[in-house]
Amino acid sequence: MNESQKNSPKKERRKRLLIRGFLMMVVLLSVFFYYYDESGLSLSNTSDNEVEYFDIEEDTERIEKGIHLRTGFVDAVGMQEVINNCTNCHSAKLVTQNRMSKEGWIATIRWMQKTQNLWDLGDNESIIVDYLAEHYGPINKGRREGLKNIDWYTLK
Numbered sequence: 403m404n405e406s407q408k409n410s411p412k413k414e415r416r417k418r419l420l421i422r423g424f425l426m427m428v429v430l431l432s433v434f435f436y437y438y439d440e441s442g443l444s445l446s447n448t449s450d451n452e453v454e455y456f457d458i459e460e461d462t463e464r465i466e467k468g469i470h471l472r473t474g475f476v477d478a479v480g481m482q483e484v485i486n487n488c489t490n491c492h493s494a495k496l497v498t499q500n501r502m503s504k505e506g507w508i509a510t511i512r513w514m515q516k517t518q519n520l521w522d523l524g525d526n527e528s529i530i531v532d533y534l535a536e537h538y539g540p541i542n543k544g545r546r547e548g549l550k551n552i553d554w555y556t557l558k
């Protein structure tokens with residue numbers, strides 16, 4: 403056994419300590435820079451980030467082909483009131499996948515008010531109900547209306 407090997411346990415410990423310290427520093431630095439970047443304090447590309455966030459927010463409120471992309475609602479009078487009052491507790495999809503008459507929508511609202519703590523919609527209620535009945539009304543209106551004003555002819 404030579405001298406260096408005799409010292410090795412101490413050296414090993416020192417080496418391990420050094421490596422551990424180095425790793426700790428790397429971790430701390432990455433955490434620091436991660437939050438430094440997120441905080442917007444970093445000098446690099448602050449404005450770039452802001453533009454990006456702004457664009458994303460703008461995107462979600464985009465309307466394409468008459469549909470509000472984020473919620474899937476038909477863009478029309480009353481949509482904003484519906485978004486403000488009807489997407490807080492459940493997704494917009496629960497609304498858009500339903501089709502009801504005006505009375506049906508009012509009954510659903512009353513049910514939620516009675517059992518689910520839905521608030522009093524005040525003046526917005528008629529706006530909301532009109533919007534829902536118009537754009538999420540029943541598709542199947544029952545039997546086809548009887549034919550009128552037909553020029554019947556007799557087969558020869």
Ligand code: HEC
Pocket residue numbers: 484487488489490491492496497500510511514518519520521530534
């Ligand atoms: C205070 C919370 C809350 C708000 C606000 C709210 N709802 Fe609801 N709604 C609920 C809960 C809870 C349910 C039941 C969800 C479930 O069954 O998973 C529900 C269910 C529904 C359903 C499904 C009913 C059924 O028979 O399956 C529809 C449609 C609906 N809501 C429409 C609306 C509309 C329209 C609005 C806006 C006027 C609205 N909700 C606002 C809580 C709310």
